Amino acid sequence: MKPSLSPALTFVLASFLPLIQPLAVFAAEPEASALVQAGETADLGSFLWLKRPVVVFADSPQDPRFKEQMDRLTAEADALLDRDVVVLTDTDPAARSQLRQKLRPRGFMLVLVGKDGGVKLRKPHPWTVRELTRSIDKFPDRLREVEERREK
Template sequence: MKLLTLFLLYIFLIPVVIAQNEPLSDLDLSELRWQNRVLVIFAGDIESVKYQEQLRLIRDRMEGIKDRDLKVISIFEDGNSNMDGVNLSSSSVNLIRKRFEAKNNIFRFILIGKDGAVKLNSPETVSMDVLFERIDQMPMRRREINQ
């Protein structure tokens, strides 16, 4: 019985683990247009002080992040870049770096509206109050609130 249980766990868990580690195939930011606002955060690596501070600010206000249809893309010089925790392919990362002319190891925080336009571009961490205020002033967000 134990052997059968282990076998079943192996069969069902291995594909889940593999799927979680598979990179997305060439994420194109235009695929998110009209559906999501996007935060693109550039940093040297996941241990970057500014990145960790920004991540803490985001995690502390996840309800507001979800309410505003935000996707969070983290682009690192060293390590796996991701969107909401799912690894991105190197070609996706290169396209995003090129679009925003990202410099190596330099922190940047970029907000992209649902229309695909850059709404905020900062070399410093951004408080969620500032972010939410910026989003809540957007005409599309006002319509969402009123619906």
């Protein structure tokens, strides 16, 4: 004999399915959610000696270069998180954010800022995660971080 569920229990379980599915999708990509932050209110000084900000500017979130760059960054979030990278996005030029005033982008721009707060790289087109990580891996502070991890 096959066990059956009461109609009420079936209804209750089925009502939770829409809630469970989004949680499973979010749980599958925790790296990407920890990586990207809105840059309109960000302060680069708050990341000093803690994170390496990668700032992605565009005049609109619909800019194809912006979409391509964000897809590339979120697809390989683990490599960036391993290098203490945080991605800040700013797609509203009218807001005149602190990031825009300091870094002065024109249209799409990718800016890599070191842990020391200095601008290390400016690119007017999307970059791959591999290109970014290779640049980061050449920084003296990154070489020191890798050496410290080996010693542990």
